[in-house]
Amino acid sequence: MRRRDFVRTLIATVFASRGLAAQEAAKPQLPIAAPVPWTLGLNPKTPIPQTTVAEGIAEAKLSFFTTAQMESLKRLCDLLMPPLGGKPGAVEAETPAFIDMLIGKSPDSRKKIYLGGLEWIEAEAQRKYKLPFAKLDDGQASALLKPWLRTWMSDHPPLEPHADFVNVAHDDIREATFNSEAWAAAGSGNAEQGTPTGVYWSPIDPESHAMSSNAKPHVLAGKGAAGVPVYPR
Amino acid sequence: MKSEVFDVLIIGSGHAGGMAAKILTEKGIQCLMLNAGPVADVSKDTTRKPAYELPYRGFRPPGRLEHVFQSNEFNANVWVDEQEVPYTFDPAHPYNWVRVRLFGGRSLFWSRQSFRLSDYEFKAKSHDGFGEDWPISHADLAPFYSRVEDIFQVAGALDGPPQMPDGNFVIDDDPWTPSMQRFIEAAKPKGIPVCKQRRAMGRDGLASSVNLLLPDAEKTGKLTSIANAVVRALTVDKNTGLLNGCVFIDRHTLEEMSVKARVVVLAAGTLESTRLLLNSGLANSSGVLGHYLMDQIYGAGLVASVPEARGGKGKGMMGGAAIIPRFRNIDTKSDKFLRGYAFNVTSSTGGVGARNFAAFGAELQQKMEEYHGSAFYMGIMGEVIGRKENHVRINAAKVDAWGIPVLHVETRYTDNEYNMAKDAVDTATEVVESAGFEVLSKNATPNPPGYSIHEVGTCRMGDDPKTSVLNKWCQSHDHKNLFVVDGASFTSAGWQNPTMTILALSMRASEHLAEEMGKLNL
Numbered sequence: 001m002r003r004r005d006f007v008r009t010l011i012a013t014v015f016a017s018r019g020l021a022a023q024e025a026a027k028p029q030l031p032i033a034a035p036v037p038w039t040l041g042l043n044p045k046t047p048i049p050q051t052t053v054a055e056g057i058a059e060a061k062l063s064f065f066t067t068a069q070m071e072s073l074k075r076l077c078d079l080l081m082p083p084l085g086g087k088p089g090a091v092e093a094e095t096p097a098f099i100d101m102l103i104g105k106s107p108d109s110r111k112k113i114y115l116g117g118l119e120w121i122e123a124e125a126q127r128k129y130k131l132p133f134a135k136l137d138d139g140q141a142s143a144l145l146k147p148w149l150r151t152w153m154s155d156h157p158p159l160e161p162h163a164d165f166v167n168v169a170h171d172d173i174r175e176a177t178f179n180s181e182a183w184a185a186a187g188s189g190n191a192e193q194g195t196p197t198g199v200y201w202s203p204i205d206p207e208s209h210a211m212s213s214n215a216k217p218h219v220l221a222g223k224g225a226a227g228v229p230v231y232p233r
Numbered sequence: 234m235k236s237e238v239f240d241v242l243i244i245g246s247g248h249a250g251g252m253a254a255k256i257l258t259e260k261g262i263q264c265l266m267l268n269a270g271p272v273a274d275v276s277k278d279t280t281r282k283p284a285y286e287l288p289y290r291g292f293r294p295p296g297r298l299e300h301v302f303q304s305n306e307f308n309a310n311v312w313v314d315e316q317e318v319p320y321t322f323d324p325a326h327p328y329n330w331v332r333v334r335l336f337g338g339r340s341l342f343w344s345r346q347s348f349r350l351s352d353y354e355f356k357a358k359s360h361d362g363f364g365e366d367w368p369i370s371h372a373d374l375a376p377f378y379s380r381v382e383d384i385f386q387v388a389g390a391l392d393g394p395p396q397m398p399d400g401n402f403v404i405d406d407d408p409w410t411p412s413m414q415r416f417i418e419a420a421k422p423k424g425i426p427v428c429k430q431r432r433a434m435g436r437d438g439l440a441s442s443v444n445l446l447l448p449d450a451e452k453t454g455k456l457t458s459i460a461n462a463v464v465r466a467l468t469v470d471k472n473t474g475l476l477n478g479c480v481f482i483d484r485h486t487l488e489e490m491s492v493k494a495r496v497v498v499l500a501a502g503t504l505e506s507t508r509l510l511l512n513s514g515l516a517n518s519s520g521v522l523g524h525y526l527m528d529q530i531y532g533a534g535l536v537a538s539v540p541e542a543r544g545g546k547g548k549g550m551m552g553g554a555a556i557i558p559r560f561r562n563i564d565t566k567s568d569k570f571l572r573g574y575a576f577n578v579t580s581s582t583g584g585v586g587a588r589n590f591a592a593f594g595a596e597l598q599q600k601m602e603e604y605h606g607s608a609f610y611m612g613i614m615g616e617v618i619g620r621k622e623n624h625v626r627i628n629a630a631k632v633d634a635w636g637i638p639v640l641h642v643e644t645r646y647t648d649n650e651y652n653m654a655k656d657a658v659d660t661a662t663e664v665v666e667s668a669g670f671e672v673l674s675k676n677a678t679p680n681p682p683g684y685s686i687h688e689v690g691t692c693r694m695g696d697d698p699k700t701s702v703l704n705k706w707c708q709s710h711d712h713k714n715l716f717v718v719d720g721a722s723f724t725s726a727g728w729q730n731p732t733m734t735i736l737a738l739s740m741r742a743s744e745h746l747a748e749e750m751g752k753l754n755l
Contacts, residue, residue: 204278
């Protein structure tokens with residue numbers, strides 16, 4: 001008997017029993033008993049999993065600064081951008097860990113500003129107060145940094161030693177904090193200090209995907225769908 | 234199909250290439266357009282995201298676009314990657330080459346400032362003795378400017394002095410706000426003209442080749458376009474010495490391909506067009522190809538605050554923008570520098586950036602709240618004069634991702650530009666202080682050359698084939714069927730955003746080309 005005829009016979013036998021037929025009606029149709037091509041299935045009705053960012057959940061491993069430098073950076077972050085008006089400060093926004101990652105990947109010139117700057121504030125703290133910078137109180141740390149604050153325009157941070165670090169780090173700390181999830185979660189006090197939301201451009205027709213450039217990316221899948229489907233359980 | 238010879242090959246799809254395609258196809262000429270990059274589709278390629286969802290919280294991805302100050306993590310993928318298409322320079326004299334290879338090029342992203350050059354630029358040598366005059370005057374280009382202004386819907390007022398010719402504008406008759414009026418009154422005794430800004434409104438929020446020019450060309454059925462075609466070299470018929478097409482590399486597969494055409498129009502952007510000519514060994518009997526690279530100095534200026542607008546009292550007082558056209562070396566002569574600069578002036582109702590206060594923490598917060606809505610900005614656009622030593626050449630030791638030798642850029646600003654920037658900041662300070670405003674921060678150091686994205690020259694036009702690459706029709710002196718219609722043809726840079734001039738030159742050159750083809754001269 002050919003396989004197709006056998007299957008027909010089998011199905012006919014099964015459906016001959018009314019009780020069994022009723023039972024079958026409640027079951028979804030069985031898929032063909034064969035491997036499914038792995039690219040089939042994902043379609044515009046496929047729900048897109050909800051994910052969140054890792055910061056605030058996972059602890060980042062130090063990748064660039066030493067533990068001592070990180071302690072100084074945390075103190076600097078806390079001093080320059082403390083929690084204010086119900087908004088998190090830089091430390092609560094995980095800014096020190098972010099800056100560690102960012103500077104670790106930055107060009108040498110940027111690394112030099114941070115490494116030199118952290119070394120300098122530590123040396124100054126020891127010279128003036130015989131304490132590590134991380135242990136200075138607000139008054140002591142402010143007295144050390146304030147003389148080096150400058151006003152400056154975009155793309156033209158101060159170039160003089162020490163002022164370069166204090167002002168660049170201040171700017172980075174503020175931006176990283178405004179752009180953090182913690183800041184966004186606290187709600188916007190005013191529109192200007194809300195976390196920026198912008199139009200993000202994905203890589204456009206990237207070369208590494210040359211062979212699949214006609215395939216619709218997964219992120220578009222939900223677009224044409226009427227909504228997230230609800231399946232009977 | 235493969236043996237098809239197009240009438241005109243257009244390389245580049247930005248404002249210059251788009252205009253050439255529109256004019257030529259509307260005259261029935263069969264055109265092939267090649268663009269090095271892909272087509273951008275906002276609906277497919279963009280998503281709205283908060284900064285914290287991006288790996289670098291919105292900061293420019295480190296090490297990736299170090300010379301594109303305009304970039305951040307949101308837009309990092311629209312710029313040309315410096316590692317994919319590198320260029321070289323002396324580290325002591327960096328150059329910011331800011332490039333977009335998407336279909337439509339940099340016309341997709343520009344500030345829309347729309348000015349004509351005046352005869353103070355076209356006939357600059359006649360005015361001050363430096364450099365060369367263009368072989369054309371404002372009168373030659375005026376009818377084309379007028380048509381371009383109509384297509385791009387340029388808004389402005391008819392308030393320009395001779396150094397900023399008026400045009401065919403959508404009239405801006407909004408009254409000045411009180412803060413701007415105060416500024417105008419303070420500028421008047423110093424002989425500084427303050428005019429309404431001039432900007433292209435475009436259509437549906439965009440003023441680009443892709444929405445204002447290419448659709449007209451496509452409508453004719455005479456335009457064929459290929460994306461991801463990285464042109465390696467122009468080809469020449471050995472028998473006639475005329476160009477006959479090009480060789481390009483498929484961006485994805487690296488396959489080399491060639492196309493044929495009777496005429497070649499280069500519109501790849503100033504430095505890419507020049508790079509292509511240098512790599513092809515063409516159009517350089519004068520020896521000036523690649524020389525006289527110019528742009529404008531940006532970055533110098535100041536931020537001030539209008540005291541009466543602080544504490545939330547700025548409503549109705551603040552707002553508006555102005556352009557101060559060049560005013561130095563027009564009726565008087567500076568002993569510090571040649572030519573001059575313009576100012577962009579903005580009275581803002583928004584916040585004042587933290588960098589404008591030497592404070593942090595609660596003190597900074599309090600300052601920012603107090604000064605909110607009182608900011609007044611002035612930024613320079615200064616002419617960089619053309620010098621032969623500021624040039625580009627091929628660096629054969631380095632190639633891009635498609636094996637094409639890269640460009641070496643050798644250019645630097647001199648005392649002329651530095652003195653100009655210093656004069657601009659001193660003058661701006663004087664004017665805003667006379668108006669009773671408080672200067673919060675200022676900077677007299679220009680950004681690196683190239684930052685303005687207004688690079689022009691390197692294939693300058695002129696009547697003498699010994700001292701110029703192109704004639705007054707943007708046509709090569711050496712090869713009559715080669716036209717360069719982007720900013721490379723500029724003989725001097727002026728202080729103006731070059732876009733309107735590039736568009737007008739491309740329109741004029743394309744009409745001339747069509748006419749010559751009609752007469753069978755090409």
